[in-house]
Amino acid sequence: MVSMWDGLLGKLKNPLIRLLIRIHAGPEKLRTLQNHIVPMFTLKMPHMLDGTEDAITRNAQAMILFHADKKSDRYRNDIYIALTYALLKAHSLGIGATAIDLIPPAIERTPCLKKLFQIPEENEVVASMILGYAKHKYKRAIQRKLERVTWI
Numbered sequence: 001m002v003s004m005w006d007g008l009l010g011k012l013k014n015p016l017i018r019l020l021i022r023i024h025a026g027p028e029k030l031r032t033l034q035n036h037i038v039p040m041f042t043l044k045m046p047h048m049l050d051g052t053e054d055a056i057t058r059n060a061q062a063m064i065l066f067h068a069d070k071k072s073d074r075y076r077n078d079i080y081i082a083l084t085y086a087l088l089k090a091h092s093l094g095i096g097a098t099a100i101d102l103i104p105p106a107i108e109r110t111p112c113l114k115k116l117f118q119i120p121e122e123n124e125v126v127a128s129m130i131l132g133y134a135k136h137k138y139k140r141a142i143q144r145k146l147e148r149v150t151w152i
Contacts, residue, residue, distance in 0.1 A: 001056050001106035001113065002048045008033075009041055037102070056102050060130035065107070067123040079126040086129055096134040103128035 011017045012033060022030045040055065047053035057063060066083055068075035083099055090097035104125040107113045119125055 001103065001110070002045075004106045004110050005037075005041055005056070005102070006045055006049065009038060009045065012038060056106075057100065057130050059132075061132040062130070063103070064129045064131065065103070065117055065119070065125050066127040066129070067119055067125040069120075069122050070124050071122070075124075076126050083127045083129060090129070090131055095131050097129055097131045100128050100130050 012021075018030065021033070041048075044053055044055040048055055064086060066079045066086075068079055072078075087097050087099065104127060107117060107119065107125045114121075114125075117125075
């Protein structure tokens with residue numbers, strides 16, 4: 001996963017590659033890459049390459065991959081519904097869980113990862129969730145006034 005993201009960082013420096021990503025993946029994904037992924041990975045990539053940091057799975061104890069046959073009807077919508085229920089279930093059991101959008105593209109673009117995770121060739125990995133027990137437990141939430149809520 002790290003080598004795939006490292007390679008993409010290098011490619012994003014090329015204006016032609018950025019244009020192709022914008023056309024193929026859309027402007028929203030390109031903005032996400034430029035505004036979130038590139039700044040984070042630029043700082044963390046050296047540590048990820050030498051194995052001292054895991055900015056992708058955050059050293060989670062477990063991971064769930066959500067995948068489906070590419071020929072299924074509206075499978076992406078169904079997967080995001082399943083992911084939502086899985087997150088709610090994990091939290092109800094006291095397990096920390098979060099959706100990680102960095103994992104599916106790496107698996108989809110790396111055949112050895114698809115084989116490692118036993119993803120059938122006809123399936124697409126759409127979403128992933130990491131799970132584990134939180135390092136810190138929060139006893140109370142911060143009480144804040146909701147600034148942008150209009151109550152009707």
